[in-house]
Amino acid sequence: xxxxxxxxxxxxxxxxxxxxxxxxxxxxxxxxxxxxxxxxxxxxxxxxxxxxxxxxxxxxxxxxxxxxxxxxxxxxxxxxxxxxxxxxxxxxxxxxxxxxxxxxxxxxxxxxxxxxxxxxxxxxxxxxxxxxxxxxxxxxxxxxxxxxxxxxxxxxxxxxxxxxxxxxxxxxxxxxxxxxxxxxxxxxxxxxxxxxxxxxxxxxxxxxxxxxxxxxxxxxxxxxxxxxxxxxxxxxxxxxxxxxxxxxxxxxxxx
Amino acid sequence: xxxxxxxxxxxxxxxxxxxxxxxxxxxxxxxxxxxxxxxxxxxxxxxxxxxxxxxxxxxxxxxxxxxxxxxxxxxxxxxxxxxxxxxxxxxxxxxxxxxxxxxxxxxxxxxxxxxxxxxxxxxxxxxxxxxxxxxxxxxxxxxxxxxxxxxxxxxxxxxxxxxxxxxxxxxxxxxxxxxxxxxxxxxxxxxxxxxxxxxxxxxxxxxxxxxxxxxxxxxxxxxxxxxxxxxxxxxxxxxxxxxxxxxxxxxxxxxxxxxx
Numbered sequence: 001x002x003x004x005x006x007x008x009x010x011x012x013x014x015x016x017x018x019x020x021x022x023x024x025x026x027x028x029x030x031x032x033x034x035x036x037x038x039x040x041x042x043x044x045x046x047x048x049x050x051x052x053x054x055x056x057x058x059x060x061x062x063x064x065x066x067x068x069x070x071x072x073x074x075x076x077x078x079x080x081x082x083x084x085x086x087x088x089x090x091x092x093x094x095x096x097x098x099x100x101x102x103x104x105x106x107x108x109x110x111x112x113x114x115x116x117x118x119x120x121x122x123x124x125x126x127x128x129x130x131x132x133x134x135x136x137x138x139x140x141x142x143x144x145x146x147x148x149x150x151x152x153x154x155x156x157x158x159x160x161x162x163x164x165x166x167x168x169x170x171x172x173x174x175x176x177x178x179x180x181x182x183x184x185x186x187x188x189x190x191x192x193x194x195x196x197x198x199x200x201x202x203x204x205x206x207x208x209x210x211x212x213x214x215x216x217x218x219x220x221x222x223x224x225x226x227x228x229x230x231x232x233x234x235x236x237x238x239x240x241x242x243x244x245x246x247x248x249x250x251x252x253x254x255x
Numbered sequence: 256x257x258x259x260x261x262x263x264x265x266x267x268x269x270x271x272x273x274x275x276x277x278x279x280x281x282x283x284x285x286x287x288x289x290x291x292x293x294x295x296x297x298x299x300x301x302x303x304x305x306x307x308x309x310x311x312x313x314x315x316x317x318x319x320x321x322x323x324x325x326x327x328x329x330x331x332x333x334x335x336x337x338x339x340x341x342x343x344x345x346x347x348x349x350x351x352x353x354x355x356x357x358x359x360x361x362x363x364x365x366x367x368x369x370x371x372x373x374x375x376x377x378x379x380x381x382x383x384x385x386x387x388x389x390x391x392x393x394x395x396x397x398x399x400x401x402x403x404x405x406x407x408x409x410x411x412x413x414x415x416x417x418x419x420x421x422x423x424x425x426x427x428x429x430x431x432x433x434x435x436x437x438x439x440x441x442x443x444x445x446x447x448x449x450x451x452x453x454x455x456x457x458x459x460x461x462x463x464x465x466x467x468x469x470x471x472x473x474x475x476x477x478x479x480x481x482x483x484x485x486x487x488x489x490x491x492x493x494x495x496x497x498x499x500x501x502x503x504x505x506x507x508x509x510x511x512x513x514x515x
Contacts, residue, residue: 055417077419087414091432091509100428101418132509145414152418 003030011062022213041209080149095129101152329388341400366391391452403437443499
């Protein structure tokens with residue numbers, strides 16, 4: 001069976017201020033149904049560009065990206081994205097935010113509300129359905145953003161450093177929340193981060209990306225058994241994987 | 256040294272009244288105290304009497320209404336044209352390339368300089384007043400709306416796209432509501448300009464309206480009536496501002512600009 005997401009020899013060139021820039025080159029990536037794949041790389045390596053191409057928000061200049069065997073031509077509800085910045089619609093209540101995708105699909109009102117409540121329960125915000133985004137903390141906003149994408153039942157969850165703006169404790173809590181949700185919903189996730197601990201804690205496979213032009217230089221399978229929680233970050237297995245990834249990344253940072 | 260506790264609404268209203276009272280006190284001292292001649296500074300009570308006189312003459316309400324009507328029509332026409340154009344400029348690179356330079360050129364033309372031309376084209380009736388108000392507010396407003404739309408965080412539209420929204424849905428469900436607090440501000444600011452341009456137009460040529468009233472009073476050296484006209488325009492401005500702020504609170508209660 002072929003993978004849910006297939007990327008073959010993907011390339012992305014920009015015309016920058018100082019001439020053409022190659023952001024991505026020779027990217028091959030398969031993400032299987034139900035897999036949680038994490039891409040780590042130094043900042044500016046093009047990992048967000050890669051995710052944006054999968055989301056259909058940007059287009060590659062060579063190669064191809066397919067979801068469910070179909071070429072990706074633009075954004076769609078089958079690939080829901082959680083951003084690092086807060087993207088809740090401030091004029092909608094928490095529940096209306098979660099209902100947004102369903103409203104676009106034309107799901108009837110009662111059904112929408114029921115689905116939204118279920119996913120708000122899943123992220124632990126059942127009591128906040130009528131709150132406005134401006135009343136929520138950063139961590140709560142990202143919980144709602146996750147619920148909003150899940151309620152839309154995408155084929156794949158795209159996460160662009162979703163916890164990057166949060167403090168360390170909140171980040172841990174949300175990482176564990178994501179692990180729990182993933183186990184329950186069997187979601188397929190493509191996750192971008194520069195935090196190695198986060199990558200190992202979450203991933204089935206960690207892909208290490210090189211500096212510009214970005215390539216995937218290694219795939220590191222993480223065999224730490226699930227369910228995982230923050231305690232695995234101090235285990236010997238974890239340290240061994242981290243050492244390998246650090247080694248690979250260090251070459252990129254210092255090269 | 257000190258924190259700034261938020262003043263309660265009653266407290267703020269009290270402070271505002273205090274500032275008005277201070278101006279009134281200085282005015283009274285200068286006029287009743289005989290520091291300034293009546294010819295140049297009317298006494299406060301004679302301004303009140305002037306209001307009564309003009310009401311008896313039947314011009315107070317009718318002239319006020321004429322001016323309000325002109326501002327409303329002229330400014331509404333500008334809004335109806337400028338908001339869609341601003342949205343277009345903000346979201347289309349080609350739109351910006353075509354429209355922005357032209358608008359930049361037009362907005363530096365002092366609208367007051369266009370008064371003679373509009374008189375020639377439209378005469379001295381309401382049409383000319385609409386034209387002056389339109390010309391004075393439309394170009395700036397289009398650029399202000401474009402800025403307000405451009406200020407909507409890009410990731411909001413992108414998030415909507417990955418939730419399945421089409422381009423048209425992103426316009427309607429994200430960009431427009433997202434820009435609304437800014438647009439409300441733009442409207443409030445430009446309606447103030449509309450008043451300015453109207454009064455200028457009425458001072459130059461009109462046969463009714465508050466600017467015309469002030470001009471006539473000047474011809475008769477009726478300084479109490481001039482002051483009454485100025486006070487009235489000021490009060491109308493205050494009322495307009497209050498209306499817009501209330502409307503903003505009602506339309507966009509979610510905005511960070513509105514206190515919870």
